[in-house]
Structure formats: structure tokens, C-alpha cells
Amino acid sequence: MxxxxxxxxxxxxxxTGEKDHPGDGGPGLLHRLDTLGLRTRQPPDGGHAPPGSRPPTSLEAVSWSQRIKTEAIGLDMQLRKSARTQAWYRALKAIPPGAEAADRVGEVTSIVGRWHGTVLTVLGLRGPSVHFRMCLCLSCEQRTVYGRADDDRPRAWCINDACQDGDTGAPARYEGTRLYLLTRSRASDREPVTE
Incomplete structure (x- = not known):
């Protein structure tokens, strides 16, 4: 992490990424979203691609970029307890020291990590997460578990804000043997699925 x-x-x-998942050392991820060219790759058989199967268009990427920048400016203002705004890149760079000063590093890391993951997904550098709709969270017993089945690091997490896992007080995360326990905890074993 x-x-x-x-x-x-x-x-x-x-x-630059991390040790197990290194980046390519290229420009920052938000710059890549802003400069992503229009993608118009057609299906190889000349037919129609199913909805959602094509890569994002540049307009969608720019929309995500603007949303993250706007949220970063707001978070920076909140951490500084100020009504004055800064440019988005200054606001983003001011978030780590602001989170430390406000004693909210864990919460802010989660927020920025979500932005980071969103950008990686939109750029196609990482696959999308999947809703494990048949599994109940082991902590809150809700159908709010999402996961990613990467070959080298399968993992899942609960998105229920009210979920509190053990001593951490944060929503549950599942890796290794704990992920195996989650997959055995199917909602259908406990209650009927109603949609």
C-alpha cells in the first residue's frame, strides 16, 4: 500500500507506482487523463461492441480529472480550515501535510487512494472492481463487498461506511485466507436474494 x-x-x-506494481515513470496520472486522445477502436469483426466494452473517450477522462481536481481543492480547504482556494496541483500537494496537521492521515489516504484507483481504472492501467453480490461482509453482514481478482494480489473490500472491522474501525478488507473465508460466506446460504 x-x-x-x-x-x-x-x-x-x-x-512511479509501488514496489509490487511499479509505474512507468511517465507523467502524472491526472496529466494523462487531461491529454488522453479520443479512442475510437472498433471491434475486430466490424460489428457493434457491447455497451461498456470500449475504452473511455477523452471527454469521460477529462470529466473524471475535473471531478478529482474539484474534490482535491475542497479537501485541501477543509484540512486547512480556510475559505480560500488554491490551484488544484497546489491543493493536492498540500493535502499530505494538511492531513497530518489535522490528524486525519488514515481517512485522507483512503480518499486519495480512491482517486488514484479511479484514474488507473479510467486509463486502463488496472481492471475495474467487481461487486460480489452473493457475498455478505463478515463484519457488517451487508451485500456491500467489491473486489479485484488480480493474478498476483486478489483482494476485496466492503464499501459500507457504517462497517467497522475489529480494532481498525474502518470498513473490512479481505486478502489471503480471509478472502477465502469471505467467498465461503455466500448470502444465499443465509437469506434468499430479493431483487
Whole structure:
């Protein structure tokens, strides 16, 4: 897991990634979203591609970029307890020291990590997460578990804000043997699925 400083550096400066999942050292991820060319790749058989199967268009990427920048400016203002705004890149770079001063490093790392993951997914550098709709979270017993089945690091997490896993007080995360326990905890074993 990357630190808050490393996540911000990936978004703004250079995409270096982490030890197990290194980046390419190229421009920051938000710059890549802003300059992503229009993708118009057609299906190989000349037919129609199913909805959602094509890569994002540049307009969608720019929309995500603007949303993250706007949220970063707001978070920076909140951490500084100020009504004055800064440019988005300054606001992003000010978030780590602001989070430390406000004693909110864990919460802010989660927020910035979500932005980081969103950008990686939109750029196609990482696959999308999947809803494990038949599994109940082992902590809150809700159908709010999402996961990613990467070959080298399968993992899942609960998105229920009210979920509190053990001593951490944060929503549950599942890796290794704990992930195996989650997959055995199917919602259909406990209650009927109603849609």
C-alpha cells in the first residue's frame, strides 16, 4: 500500500507506482487523463461492441480529472480550515501535510487512494472492481463487498461506511485466507436474494 505522499506524487508529478506494481515513470496520472486522445477502436469483426466494452473517450477522462481536481481543492480547504482556494496541483500537494496537521492521515489516504484507483481504472492501467453480490461482509453482514481478482494480489473490500472491522474501525478488507473465508460466506446460504 502506498503512502499518502506517494499517491499524491503519482497523481501530480510522475507515475512511479509501488514496489509490487511499479509505474512507468511517465507523467502524472491526472496529466494523462487531461491529454488522453479520443479512442475510437472498433471491434475486430466490424460489428457493434457491447455497451461498456470500449475504452473511455477523452471527454469521460477529462470529466473524471475535473471531478478529482474539484474534490482535491475542497479537501485541501477543509484540512486547512480556510475559505480560500488554491490551484488544484497546489491543493493536492498540500493535502499530505494538511492531513497530518489535522490528524486525519488514515481517512485522507483512503480518499486519495480512491482517486488514484479511479484514474488507473479510467486509463486502463488496472481492471475495474467487481461487486460480489452473493457475498455478505463478515463484519457488517451487508451485500456491500467489491473486489479485484488480480493474478498476483486478489483482494476485496466492503464499501459500507457504517462497517467497522475489529480494532481498525474502518470498513473490512479481505486478502489471503480471509478472502477465502469471505467467498465461503455466500448470502444465499443465509437469506434468499430479493431483487
Amino acid at each position: 502506498q503512502s499518502l505522499d506517494e499517491l499524491v506524487a503519482d497523481l501530480v508529478d510522475r507515475y
